[in-house]
Amino acid sequence: MTSIRVRLLLSLLAMLALAAALIGAVTYRNVLGETEALFDYQLRQMALTLRDQGEIAPDQVSTLADEQLDFVVQIWTVDGRSMYASRRHPELPARALLGFANVTAGSQLWRTFSVATRDKVIQVAQPVEIRERLAASAAWRSVAPLLAIAPLMALGIWWLAARALTPLQRVAAGVRQRDEQSLTPLPTGGLPDEVAPLVQALNALLQRLGASLDTQRAFVADAAHELRSPLTALKLQLQLLRRAPDDAARAGALDALAAGIDRAARLVEQLLTLARSEPGAAPALLEPVDLGELVREALVDSHTMAQALGSRLALDAAPGALIDGERPALGALARNLVDNALRYSPPGARVDVRVWREGDGVLLRVDDAGPGIPPAERARVFDRFYRRSNGGGDGSGLGLAIVRSVAERHRAELALDDAPGGGLRVTVRFKAAESGPTAAAPAPTPAEPAVAIAAQRGAAH
Amino acid sequence: MRLLLVEDDRMIGESLRSALRLEGHAVDWVRDAGAADATLSSERFDLVLLDLGLPPGAGPASTTPLQDGLDVLRALRARRDATPVIVLTARDARGDKVAGLDAGADDYLVKPFELDELNARIRAVLRRHSGRAESTLTFGGVVLDPATRQVTRDGEPVLLSAREFAVLEALLARPGALLSRAQLEDRLYGWGEEIESNAVSVYIHQLRKKLGADFIRNVRGVGYFVGTGGPPTADSA
DSSP states (O other), X not given: OOOHHHHHHHHHHHHHXXXXXXXXXXXXXXXXXXXXXXXXXXHHHHHHHHHHHSSOOHHHHHHHHOTTTTOEEEEEETXXXXXXXXXXXXXXXXXXXXXXXXXXXXXXEEXXXXXXXXXXXXXXXXXXXXXXXXXXXXXXXXXXXXXXXXXXXXXXXXXXHHHHHHHHHHHHHHHHHOOSSOOOOOOOTTOOTXXXXXXXXXXXXXXXXXXXXXXXXXXXXXXXXXXXXXXXXXXXXXXXXXXXOSHHHHHHHHHHHHHHXXXXXXXXXXXXXXXXXXXXXXXXXXXXXXXXXXXXXXXXXHHHHHHHHXXXXXXXXXXXXXEEEOHXXXXXXXXXXXXXXXXXXXXTOEEEEEEEEETTEEEEEEEOOXXXXXXXXXXXXXXXXXXXXXOOSOOOSOHHHHXXXXXXXXXXXXXXXXXXXXXXXXXEEEEBOSSSHHHHSOOSSSSSOSSOEEEEEOOOO | OEEEEEOOOHHHHHHHHHHHHHXXXXXXXXXXXXXXXXHHHXXXXXXXXXXXXXXXXXXXXXXXXXXXHHHHHHHHHHXXXXXXXXXXXXOOSHHHHHHHHHTTOSEEEESSOOXXXXXHHHHHHHHHHXXXXXXXXXXXXXXXXXXXXXXEETTEEEOOOHHHHHHHHHHHHSTTOBEEHHHHHHHHOOTTOXXXXXXXXXHHHHHHHHHOTTTEEEETTTXXXXXXXXXXXXXOO
16 A cells, blocks of 8 residues: 555545544434424423313324324323323333333333323323434435545545646656666756655755766776776787897897886776775775884885885884774875885985874875976876876876875875975875874874884885 | 887887887987977978877977877978878777877877888878879889888899888989988987998998999989989978
């Protein structure tokens, strides 16, 4: 029973039945009261007239004669012999209680009025059933019109409900037409107030879906486009290898091919990392993470690259820099920041990484010795596949996009500045974990950690 | 032939440069739109291989930075420079191809591509550009086939080194036209390649030995040409 129409219809019919019953009952009661008063009066009048004048008054003759009303007049002598009976009603007792009385005679209840004179007893009687029948028929007459219009009202309700629900069907048809290709908002014009909020909510959902789909599509398109470059390089490198005229050329081509494969693998890896940290990816599994420790592990991964470049990685991590975060995503963030810093710094340069607590925040800062990024370009470097025009190397163009995506996922603030040494300074400000030892531990000097564990790695000179 | 390669991707650029050198071309390589525009404004190339997705950069003549390869191409054609251009790009939508060709590209090749196809298209574009219908260069019984890189003299194969082949190809492209030593060096060496002194003279000498002493003629102090009759006027190109 889920149809609004059917429910409305049944409710209406139930209410009609209830109303009819109520009206009928009230009418019956009222009419019964009136007829009782009226007929009691007539019983009494007839009896008194007979006593005083010895005959029925002319205006009462017809009433008495009316078999429908079934008045019975009996007269007895004082010693109980029947002197007169207007109609034979053998079941009526031959004796009478004076005044009004209800007498059961046979299967019937009678209303009687009796008076006594010196020599006779006069009784006028009427079956109570007559009065009830009259009241019942009056009640029926008052209810009948209601019952007569009930089917009409049912039809009306059926039609009205159908009309009222048309907008819903229109909305349903509209929603059916939508698919992942067309997420245009549903029209809201002419909708009843009750349906409009539903459609507005649907439209908001469609819009969010559309935005999410657009993001995904753009991502896939970008990814497909960007995969072309490493694949083109691989293809060329392979063809060069096949054409190599001598061993030296062959060895060179092999090295190039290996580098090309590394690069393609790294791009795919970065794409996966980005896809995992994009909005709409699986929800975050937050755990308490010591950012200093995590960065230390990330530096171990970057060590090889630093060594190859002869660059130095310096870590200054204050203890207890706890945040709530996703360990793998944060690792990717740290690795990408450090790799970027190494990649854009000249070989042999020093990259400074610092992790510390400040107020209710935990900060991660990476200073490199590269060319820096002019302020005008800073907003764009976080875009996917954005590569700086003077930037060398084979960066995937995804590093900073991953950093931004992970930062957004952790509601961290990301800032680019000039490093004191002239390079780029990237600062990520996380919210410190709410629980854990650091919340209770006092911060002696918030700006500069009093105790710092300095770890220097990769000093390959 | 002297080619300009405009490609921002280091690996693709290096591989293409190596591959094109194997074909005997002198290859110069720039990596952004501004450098491409600057180079094309100041130097002459037989053909340009142009990537469309380039980092932007300001050219010498333009006030606004050139945004991508299409801008480079438009600027080139706006200078009424007819240097043939083959677009090499990952943009494969039909609209991109139409835009590229309409902006003045002579051909369009979508990455990733086969080197064989690229080489064939380079030969075809050069052939069309020089106004020839046949795929071989012929003069005085010498036939040079750029596709197979074979040279015959009166039907007999002649073995040439890559650089000898490049010199002969340049001379045969326009018989009678005079090419200076510097112009020939341009065809042989890209930027950064060590130019051996008197290399051109050496290659000319080798070619004369293989093709006949008077096949290549010279105008003393000016340059070389293949052809009969007196010295032609210097080629302004």
